[in-house]
Amino acid sequence: MRAQLFQFMQRWKSTAKEAMDHTLLFSKFLCLLHVTNNYLCSPTLVYGPSMLPTLNLTGDVLVVEKMSHLLGIVGPGDVVLVRSPENPRKTITKRIVGMEGDRVTFLVDPSHSDRSHSLVVPKGHVWIQGDNIYASKDSRHFGPIPYGLILGKVFCRVWPPEGFGLLEQQE
C-alpha cells in the first residue's frame, strides 16, 4: 500500500515538473512577444471608412512600429495608431496634421458647409485627422489629443496582398 502511494507520488512529481517546464517556456515566449510588440513593431488589423482612400473600408493588416513615437520623431503626415480619448479600450488610426505649436486650419463639417476654423495646437498635444474628412471622427470632434496617447507609427501594409507596401504620403 505504501509502496503504491510512493510510486503514484513519483509519477505525479515528474508530470508536474514537465508541466512546469512547458509553462516556463511558454511564459518566456510571451515575454519576448510582449517586448517585441511594445517596443519594436506589431501587426494590427484596422478597418473603417475614416482613412479612405489610404486604408480600405473592410480591413487592412498594417505593421506598426513602436520606436518613432518613443524617440519623438513622429510628425505631420505620419499615419499613427492612437488610443481613443473617448474610449480607452479603442484604438484609432489617423494621420497627424499638426504638432504642438503648429497652426491647423480645418473644415468643421465638410458635408454640410464650407466653414473652416483655425487654431494653434497646445503644448504636448497633436492634431489628428482621417484622410476621409467626410466620414471621420477625429480632432475636429474631440480636439487635440495628448502626445502620450500615440501608440505607434504605421510603417507598411501587409494585407490584402494587392495593397502590400508603404502607404501613400499626403501633405
Add this chain to the structure above:
Amino acid sequence: MQTLRQLTPFVKDALQQTLRVTKFFCFLHVTNTYICTFAWGMGPSMLPTINLYGNLLLAERISTRLGKVGPGDVVLVRSPENPRQFMTKRVKGGEGDSVTYLVNPKNSDEEKTVTVPQGHVWIEGDNKYNTKDSRKFGPVPYALLQGRVFCVLWPPEDFKSIGKDFQ
C-alpha cells in the same frame, strides 16, 4: 584557427549567460508593465499624502487596465503637457461625473462646476494651493492613466498605505 576553436566554449558560455540575463530582464519588464511598478513622487502638489522631498511609491497596473479606477484613487498619470513626464494625482471624478472645484483657492472663493466628458477623468492634487492639475489643463483621457498608487515605501517614517479618500 586554433585560437578560434579554443574560444568557442567561452563564446558559447557568454551567449548563454547573456540569454539568461535578457530573459530575466524581459520578465522584470513584463511584471513592471502589467502587475506593479515603483515610482518616485516628489513636489508639493500631493501634500500631505506624498511629501515634498520624495517618496518611493508602489503602483499597481491592474486596476487601470480593468477600468476600475475611480474617484478617490491616487494615480500615476502621463502628463498631457509633456509626454515624457509622469505625475501623481488623485482622481476626483470619472466620465459623466459633475465636478465642482475652486478655481483659485489662494485668492478667491470662486467655484466652477464641470461635467467630465466620456473617456476622461478629472485629477487634482491633494494640496489645492500648489498643484498643476485638471483645474489648469482640463480633464485627461483615461488612457493616460498608468497605474494606481496603493502604498508609500520609503522613507520608512512615511510608510503607509494609500486608499480611497473622498474630500
